[in-house]
Amino acid sequence: MSTFPRPPEGSWTAHYPQLGTGRVSFEDSVSPEFYELERDAIFRRAWLNVGRVNDLPRNGTYFTKELAAARTSLLVTRDMDGEIRAFHNVCRHRGNKLVWSGTPRQESCGAGRQFVCKYHGWRYGLDGGCTYVHQEDEFFGIDKALLGLAAVHCDVWAGFIFVNLAPTPAQTLREYLGPMVTPLEGFPFHLMTERYSFCAENASNWKVFIDAFQEYYHVPPLHTHQLGPAFRNPEATFEGAHYQLDGPHRMVSTSGTRKHTFPAEHLYPSELLMRSGNTGPWDAPDLGQHVAGVNPAGVAQWGIDNYQIFPNLEIIVYERGWYLSYRFWPTSRNTHVFEADLWFVPATTARERLAREYAAVTVKEYALQDAGTLDGTQMGLEARAFTDFPLNDQEILVRHFHKTVADWVREHQQALAAAR
């Protein structure tokens, strides 16, 4: 009954025996107490992706990033030597939020040589050093050199900017990403500089929304409309070609008939017109003979690799030579901010521009179905009508994710207890 070979244990899930095959609790997605625990255990200890090098296009640029779960705002800069740095976005003088425009609750970005606190005019360089104290001689024995911004650990992998709020991260970024994720850096991310960005405030726990993007079991029933009316089949099945776990991270590769090779009658008129759709523009850019970093298991008819990088970054690379990234930022136990970026090799013609536009339109159309439905999932979970839920082999990544979250929270509590 399987289309693709399973591991010798008989299933992907059994191949990772630490997961078990029992029912899974989603109390971690409804409990206010658990949310408070994961804020510290996860969002102040894990490496978090806060942007891409493209967000800091030249020396002297910066952006701010609100991390509600970690109870802070970050200021990420590229200094005049080109080094990317991150700081708590907080003035050393009296704790005012240093950089904002419009309202302090909104993120901002820009370029300049220094940051001036709106409150009392203290100034800081792009390297976080304090350069000016207003009425300095009124203070009592202060030394500007000791009054810089609070630095946050910051590193870059494959153009993705990560921060870590721990005083001393347990691992470097590369160690943290590990041997499964790091080879993805061979993918030519740097060539894909044309971006479509989306943002949403969703009424579900952050993990509930991530779950919808780390299994495709839901696609035939929920997204029946991805095929034309005559070919819709809510009973169609989905099977991932390859699943892999490594540390807190996980991935799936898909295989199947590529959308751009479907018979015309299966497709919508605008897919044929725009030569694009839910797998991206059909006419792939020329990335050379061999695109590195993709399809680690060498599956035939490879479609996508979906990497779930703990805790809240998803990167999908597509066979058609583009990629997207999703980030899920908790704002409370049952709300989160969803950020999506689609990245393409820049269009050089109107036809290419339209193919990208149609792909970006398509992603939003189907993501709205996910977002609308997950509102209902959160409500269902909060009813606590059931306390455990059966997960199938195609939902192995969901199972692994919730176990990883539980492990991180438990390990952090144990470390705190041991330190007391």
Place this chain on the structure above:
Amino acid sequence: MSARLLPAEFADLEPYARTWCLPTEPERWERRLASTMDEMHGFYDACFPRAEAAIVYLDGVELAAMPDDATRLLEMLCSLALVSYVVEVWQQSLPIDTGSARIDRISEPRP
């Protein structure tokens, strides 16, 4: 009557230009939500058959240096992409089961 908005070859689409030549997706999305099904079918039925010719026309113009009329034609085709989901896929303004969800496009290439 004011001057034409689209290239002369696409004068037949002028009646839709004021409504659907919108430079950003947020504007096009709001227009989609504010339009009736009849209005969107009317636009789709007029624009879709002309779209391939419009793409061929635009491919003869440098994307980075488009004159205003060509830019508006491209914007109209972007509106067609958005309205095509209403007409071809959902038969309603919003995707089925959207509920109260909302996803905002906050940046995009221009034109």
